[in-house]
Amino acid sequence: MSAKREPRGTVLITDAGRGSAIAFIRSLGRSGWRVVATDSIPNSIGFRSRYAAHHAVYPNPEHAPDAFVAWMLDIVREQQVDLIVPITDTAILPLSAAAAAFADICTLALPDPDALRKVTDKQQTLDLAESLGIPTPKTRLVTTVEEACDTIASFGFPLVLKPRASKLYHASEGIEAYSVTYANTPEQLVHEMRRFEGRCAVLIQQYCAGVGCGVEVLAHRGKPLFVFQHQRLREVPLTGGASSFRQSVPLDPQLYDYTTRLIQALNWTGLAMVEFKVGAQRTTLMEINGRVWGSLPLAVHSGVDFPRRLVELLLEGKPADQSAARPPETSYQLGVRSRNLQLDMVWIAAVLSGRRRYPFIRQPKRREAVTALLGIFNPRNRFDILSLEDPMPGLAELPRIVRNMSSKRKRLHA
Numbered sequence: 001m002s003a004k005r006e007p008r009g010t011v012l013i014t015d016a017g018r019g020s021a022i023a024f025i026r027s028l029g030r031s032g033w034r035v036v037a038t039d040s041i042p043n044s045i046g047f048r049s050r051y052a053a054h055h056a057v058y059p060n061p062e063h064a065p066d067a068f069v070a071w072m073l074d075i076v077r078e079q080q081v082d083l084i085v086p087i088t089d090t091a092i093l094p095l096s097a098a099a100a101a102f103a104d105i106c107t108l109a110l111p112d113p114d115a116l117r118k119v120t121d122k123q124q125t126l127d128l129a130e131s132l133g134i135p136t137p138k139t140r141l142v143t144t145v146e147e148a149c150d151t152i153a154s155f156g157f158p159l160v161l162k163p164r165a166s167k168l169y170h171a172s173e174g175i176e177a178y179s180v181t182y183a184n185t186p187e188q189l190v191h192e193m194r195r196f197e198g199r200c201a202v203l204i205q206q207y208c209a210g211v212g213c214g215v216e217v218l219a220h221r222g223k224p225l226f227v228f229q230h231q232r233l234r235e236v237p238l239t240g241g242a243s244s245f246r247q248s249v250p251l252d253p254q255l256y257d258y259t260t261r262l263i264q265a266l267n268w269t270g271l272a273m274v275e276f277k278v279g280a281q282r283t284t285l286m287e288i289n290g291r292v293w294g295s296l297p298l299a300v301h302s303g304v305d306f307p308r309r310l311v312e313l314l315l316e317g318k319p320a321d322q323s324a325a326r327p328p329e330t331s332y333q334l335g336v337r338s339r340n341l342q343l344d345m346v347w348i349a350a351v352l353s354g355r356r357r358y359p360f361i362r363q364p365k366r367r368e369a370v371t372a373l374l375g376i377f378n379p380r381n382r383f384d385i386l387s388l389e390d391p392m393p394g395l396a397e398l399p400r401i402v403r404n405m406s407s408k409r410k411r412l413h414a
Helices: 019-030 065-079 089-097 113-120 122-131 145-149 186-194 253-266 296-301 306-316 341-353 366-375 391-412
Strands: 010-013 034-039 052-057 083-085 139-142 159-163 167-170 174-177 181-183 202-206 211-220 223-236 242-248 270-278 283-289 337-339
Touching (some): 019 052, 083 306, 089 167, 145 186, 211 306, 296 306, 337 341, 341 366, 341 391
Parallel strands (some): 010 034, 010 083
Antiparallel strands (some): 167 174, 211 270, 242 337
C-alpha cells in the first residue's frame, strides 16, 4: 500500500460555488495542493468537490468587508494557508485594500495595486489603450443626464452606458455594483442615465457590433507565459454579458499583439483576460478583466491549466525562473466547447420567449434555442461544473438550475 502523498501547500479559494472557482479547486487538488474552499453561501456547491480538503463560510464582503478581511486573517492562521486566490471583484477589492495585513502571513494572488486600479477603472483602461495605439470605442465620460444627452448629436444611437467601475469599494461600508445598459432613443437614454446620476460616473459609448473574443494570459512582470483565446457563442443577457457557451479558437496575431502591449504596460503579474469585439470593419477593445474570468473552465478543458500554473508561479517560482528566455506557451486544443449550464438555460429561455428589448441587437431564432437545448446532450461538448470525475458539485447545481428557472417563469407570468 503506497504512502499518502504530502500536500505541496495549502491554497484558499473564495466564491467556491462559481464554475471558475470549482475549476481551481479541481485543478489544484489533482496537482497535489491542499484546497480550502470558502464562500459566503453556506450551501455552496464548491464545498461538495472531492478536492476540497476543508470548507468554510465567510461574512459577505459586499456588505461587511472589514469582517470579511478579519475572517480571512483568522482562517489563514488556522488552516496554515500559503496562498489566497480571490475569484471575484467582491473578494479582490477588500483584500487588496488590506494587503499589508497579510504580508507576513501568506501570499495573495493579486496584481500590483496601481495595475489593478487601471483595469477596474474603465476610463483609465481606455486611456492606456489609446496611448498604445489600440482601437477603442468612441467614448465620453459623463456624470449627469444633461451631459449624456449632449452626446447624441455626435454619437448617434444606439448607445452603451457603461459604469466607470463595475464595483465601487467603500471601506467599512461595503461594495456597490453597477451593470452595463443600453439606449436607442433619447427617452431611454434619460431613463437609464437617471439610475446612475449622483451615484457613479458613466462612459457613454457607441455600440460596437461583432463577435466577442477573449485573450487570456498568465503573466509575470508584464511578460505573458501562457496564452489562450476563446470566442463567445452565446451570452447572457442577449445584449452582451457573461458567456454561457464558448469555444477555443486559434490565437489571433492582432489580438495577441494588443494584449501583449497592455500586459507589458501594466507590468502585470497573474491572470487576466483582455476582451475584444471583432466586427466586420473594426476590432475594438472592450475591457481588461483583472480577475479570474467566468469561462476559465474552457481553458482548462482545452489543455491550458491556468490554476495550476498560477499557483506554481506564485509559490514555487515556476516558470518565472526561465521566463526571460522562453517564448509564451500558446498551444492548446482547438474547437473545444464548454457551457455554463445555468446561464445557458437562461439563454435558451430568453430566446424561446421571443421578447426583443433592443432592435439593434440580433435576436436569435427560436430554432437556435431548440438546437442549443438538444446540444446539452452532445457528448463532445463540455460543462463548466458537471463532471464524471468530480460529480457532486454538478449534481448539486441541477436543483439550483430548476429552482432558478421556476422562479423566472413565475415572474414572467406574475
